[in-house]
Amino acid sequence: MPASLLDQYEDVVGKEVVQELRVVAGHVSKKRLQNINSTPVGGGVAELLARLVPLLKELGVETTWDVIKGDQAFFNVTKSFHNALHGKSIELTERMLDSFRETTEMNLAQMNFTGDVVWIHDPQPAGLIAAKKNIGRQWVWRCHIDVSSPHAGVWRFLESYVAQYDAAIFSMPGFAQQLKIPQFMVAPSIDPLSDKNRDLTEGEIDQVASKYHLDRDRPILTQISRFDRLKDPLGVIAAYRLVKRRRDCQLVLAGGGAPDDPEGFEVLQEVQNAAAGDPDIHVLLLPDGSDVEINALVRASTVVFQKSIKEGFGLTVTEALWKKRPVIGGDVGGIRLQVLNGITGYLVHSPEGAALRTLQLLADPELRRRVGENGYLHVKQNFLLTRDVKDHLLVMMALDHPDEDVVHAG
Numbered sequence: 001m002p003a004s005l006l007d008q009y010e011d012v013v014g015k016e017v018v019q020e021l022r023v024v025a026g027h028v029s030k031k032r033l034q035n036i037n038s039t040p041v042g043g044g045v046a047e048l049l050a051r052l053v054p055l056l057k058e059l060g061v062e063t064t065w066d067v068i069k070g071d072q073a074f075f076n077v078t079k080s081f082h083n084a085l086h087g088k089s090i091e092l093t094e095r096m097l098d099s100f101r102e103t104t105e106m107n108l109a110q111m112n113f114t115g116d117v118v119w120i121h122d123p124q125p126a127g128l129i130a131a132k133k134n135i136g137r138q139w140v141w142r143c144h145i146d147v148s149s150p151h152a153g154v155w156r157f158l159e160s161y162v163a164q165y166d167a168a169i170f171s172m173p174g175f176a177q178q179l180k181i182p183q184f185m186v187a188p189s190i191d192p193l194s195d196k197n198r199d200l201t202e203g204e205i206d207q208v209a210s211k212y213h214l215d216r217d218r219p220i221l222t223q224i225s226r227f228d229r230l231k232d233p234l235g236v237i238a239a240y241r242l243v244k245r246r247r248d249c250q251l252v253l254a255g256g257g258a259p260d261d262p263e264g265f266e267v268l269q270e271v272q273n274a275a276a277g278d279p280d281i282h283v284l285l286l287p288d289g290s291d292v293e294i295n296a297l298v299r300a301s302t303v304v305f306q307k308s309i310k311e312g313f314g315l316t317v318t319e320a321l322w323k324k325r326p327v328i329g330g331d332v333g334g335i336r337l338q339v340l341n342g343i344t345g346y347l348v349h350s351p352e353g354a355a356l357r358t359l360q361l362l363a364d365p366e367l368r369r370r371v372g373e374n375g376y377l378h379v380k381q382n383f384l385l386t387r388d389v390k391d392h393l394l395v396m397m398a399l400d401h402p403d404e405d406v407v408h409a410g
Contacts, residue, residue, distance in 0.1 A: 021389060029061055031117055036066045052392065055386075126141060129161050220252060225306065254284040306327060307351075310332055317339060
């Protein structure tokens, strides 16, 4: 008889962690949890929900996941909001706000709100809070992006919705806002059992490397990300070229798109143009369902980049650390929670800094091994799915005890 899902996690995190999950879940198992976001595939939120929902169900918490609808104009507006909340200056027009409001009204009319707790992910569906006036329930707004220095006008507009929720969740303390509602910190997580993170054989890794014409006898530098300017793929190419002057190496820039990100194709073209003429730069647009290939590409890599300019968290960092690969990351947002400078990788501010740290790692196999091992342990202790599920359950418990500083889950 095959092991249950919880039994499989027990093999990774230990019996005590799973027992604790069962205890906490028992306190909220009569509640229905409904997640709502803006896309069923592409990006970290959809990936997280695809793994969270089954595990919560196995713990006895009735959990569902719904996706809002929107046309291209709406997603153009929300992409502008996304960039503005990361600090980019934009011209905020009444037409943009009307597009957001109109799409929100359409979704309010069509959405079936089934949850006792309604968990809304990111800005796109934030306006659904208007339903609370008629149906009640407990509402949580989960922000997955870096809002540490948001565009003032866009944040004021979004805050008019967020302030109506029962609680807000951010990925790190530095993203918290001046709100009158309770705020919680919940870092994202990866699933160690997923195709993107499970162990692979050398044969599986070799097969993928061969498919993309990668030479495993030479260093491979890799960044796995959506093609987004905030991920700074052109900065990664600049760093690679500085490294290439000193050490023969290859660069992989691999990623996919998301239906709610209309800029992706434009950025992909910019990257392809920058890489043109260099056979050692491999720009890969991967389709949905490429998790095993992404896993193999990271495991084939010598050093992994996540040279973001802004970053809510950066699950690609977590995934690389779990695979014991040293990570060179931008010194921003949630990357700082994961890349402990000099311990699990290096934080950098420029292509030159990234190149310097890459050359240091390429020259010292023992340093790569030690940093990789530290990264794996850091993820195991802090950023696996079981911890994320427990935090979800604890927030649900806390909503039932708004005036208590300590809740006993005995």
